[in-house]
Amino acid sequence: MSRFPNTILLTRVGGFYESYFSQAPLLSSILGIKLANRRWAGQDVPMAGFPVFQLEKYLKILVLDKGLLVAISEEFRQDNEVHQPNGDIVRRVNRVVSPGTLVHENFLDPFVNNFIVGVSAHVQPSSGDAQQEVRYGLAWLDVGTADFNTAVCQDFTSLRDEIARIGPREVVIDGASIDAGQVDGVHPDISSMRQTSSRVKLDLSELLTHQNIYVSYFAPSSPSSSSSPSTSSSPSTPQTSNQPSITDTQLAQPPTTAVHTSPLDPIESSVVTTLLSYLQTRLLDSSLTTTSPLTSTPPSHQPLSSTMQIDAHTLAALEIRSSSNFAYTSPSFTASSPLTTSARGSLFSVIRRTVTKGGTRLLAQWLCNPSTSIPVINARLDLVQLFHNRKELRQDIRGVLRGKAGDVSRVLQRLVSRKVTGDVGDLLEVRDAIGAMTRVEELITNEIEFIGADQGKEKETLQSLIGKFHDLRQLARSLGDAIDERVIALRLERQESLANQVQDIAAGSRETRFNSARNKISKLGMGSSSCCIKADKRRCWLHSHDRMPHFDAKLVNSSAVSNKLMAILCLFASSWVKVT
Known part of the structure; x- marks a missing residue:
């Protein structure tokens, strides 16, 4: 402990x-x-x-x-x-x-990204009395889908707005470069860093515009790191802890990220190092670290100039992701419905027609970060026009995706993290997803063959789309050959049979207790005219029809009193008496 x-x-x-x-x-x-x-x-x-x-x-x-x-x-x-x-x-x-490191839990909403965001700061050198400029590095990751991105914010306002657009569940503050002051709960022991003039002060109540966002402090080079939940309101008196941390040995050699983040800005590389080092202290026995396939490719740099910069207040006022009729408290985790309570009545809920979980997550990101790139916008409009004109193709593709596509991003992450339970089912889901993509490719290829010469624009659009597919049929065949579905079906039948046997035994046990109670009453010489028996799932009860019905007797446990005493109580009270 x-x-x-x-x-x-x-x-x-x-x-x-x-x-x-x-x-x-x-x-x-x-x-x-x-x-x-x-x-x-x-x-x-x-x-x-x-x-x-x-x-x-x-x-x-x-x-x-x-x-x-x-x-x-x-x-x-x-x-x-x-x-x-x-x-x-x-x-x-x-x-x-922690909230941002939930990976495979069933209560996670599969239609919403569970982002964890890392934040670091860098003070720009200045000469004379000029005010120092501060740039902020952002890295956000959904551990369950491997959606990994970075960005550079030129000022505090853009940092606040970008975090609002991302909608994270957890924010990791780089304690080596940022002093965020007091937070609710436990404050990390970063007193030694307070002497460093390069640390930037942040007001969490201004930075985090929504409640219930978990805040963690972390510094890879620090001998001790801790974390604390924060609602960024009502700050409490800071507390410090000198107890040894799990990072004492793990952070002695911070993970190398130069190979993965060489195309990034140095401040982005720094925040990526902080975020991945933090994950190593949370996912201790998982391959979701810097050496795993999760980070084998560089995180995607998101230039803020390529998307419309919607500030946090406008995002809420336009009800893009959540409706003002419902208080937004960051992404909800209700797996029973594709639309969370806060999303109902929003723009997202109105235009959502997606049939896959991954498509729903992507649509939410596009709405909060509309592209300003003319080529990207035109390409999307061409696809919309094409599928609007070709109803049969649209319906066929939607049917395939709805039935077999699954949520392959999360499935692959479960396999990467070597989660033992459900591996066979995950492999079958990957096989089915490959089959679905292959079928979609066939539908598009067939459609291209029937496009007339006067419809060159649509043909070009479909050819551009089909060029993004990869041939994975051999992998699907290998998975199918390696897994005998008959064995899985037999295992499920045995599990169902065992469950039915347990249910029958439980039902038989209740019947046995019921009959035992009847026998006890019969031996006590109590006829059915004076009392009756009632049974439910857990108990058998004895009820007296006469003998002072105004009495209000309490329940009696048979382990504490004898059968004779129970009979006396039954004769003189109008109540249910436990006789099991």
């Missing part, structure tokens, strides 16, 4: 995640679970826990609703003891969960 200050530590113990010591009462209070005591080393140790299958349910409460960091300690076996049931178990923290 000392290595992970300011976090809730959940330790995997068999089929449960447990919390101990001073964190147990807090966890019990937040989640509404039972607080117990365990005898250890002659002392009573508070503990609280929940089953493994409820992890995502409680992560949502702790991380998204309460704004807490959660460190997850999993069980691992030694490589030579993997197949030995009695082998030694080693526990280590493999992940520290």
Whole structure:
């Protein structure tokens, strides 16, 4: 716990995640679970826990609703003891969960990007008494889709507006170049950096125009880094922590990013280093680091001059992404609906006709960052006109995408991160997505063959579109040959059969308790004229029809009283009495 200050530590113990010591009462209070005591080393140790299958349910409460960091300690076996049931178990923290590092959780809204944004600052050299100019570097990443971008903001206003357009769930402040002052919660120990005159002061209440954005401080070269949730309002008294941090060893050698970010501005390279180093301290046991396929190509530089600069207030006033009828509190994470509550009534909700999750995310980005490039605008208009004129082609392509395309970006990221659960299904989804893209390519190719000579513009547009496709049919065949779907179907049948057996056993157990209660009453000499039995999913109840009906008796547990006492209560009270 000392290595992970300011976090809730959940330790995997068999089929449960447990919390101990001073964190147990807090966890019990937040989640509404039972607080117990365990005898250890002659002392009573508070503990609280929940089953493994409820992890995502409680992560949502702790991380998204309460704004807490959660460190997850999993069980691992030694490589030579993997197949030995009695082998030694080693526990280590493999992940520290924050809002911006949620990757595969089912409660994430697949129609909304879950961006984490890094911010750094650079003071421009000035001569004389001239006011120093400050430039800001931005890097934003969706860990679940590998959507990675950078930009340079020339002033504070453009920085604020760009963050509003991105709509992040978490912001990472480079503590080596920025002093953001006080925030709600725990303030990092960056007192040693305050002596550096090059650090730029930022007002979080001005920078973050929306509430519920998690703020993390981080400095790759710092011996200690911590993070804290912030709503950028009502700043509290700063607190410092001198406890050792997980970054003591991990940041001794900051990740090399020169290979990946050489085309970028130096300030962009700096913020990319900060953001990726921060992710290394969160995704400890994942391949989502600087050496993974996630960052094997440079992040995409987004020149602000190529898009319309919509400021934060205009973005809200025009109701582009969210309606004023609903308070916008950054992207919602409700997976049950493609439109979040705040999006209903917005421009996005009105024009959205996408059939894939990735297309929905891209549309939201385009609306918040309209292109100012004439060639890009004309190319999009040509495609819109073409599909408007060719209704059959449009409907055929939409049908293919709706049925088989899936969300291949997130699937590929799950495979990259080596997430064991669901790998077979993910591979099949990749195969199906390749098949869908191949079918779309065939539809476009067939359409090109039937285009007349007088429709050269449409033919040119389709040829330009089809040139972006890659032939991945061999990969799809390899995936199909490597996976026997009959085995998967058989496994699902067995799982369904097992679930039905468990359900039958549970139903039989209720019936057994019901019949047992009848037998007990019969042995006590109580006829059906004086009482009756009622059963529900968990209990059997005995009800008396007579004998002082005005009595208001309380429920009685059979483990605490005898059957004879239960019979007496039943005779003299008009109530339901538990007899199981």
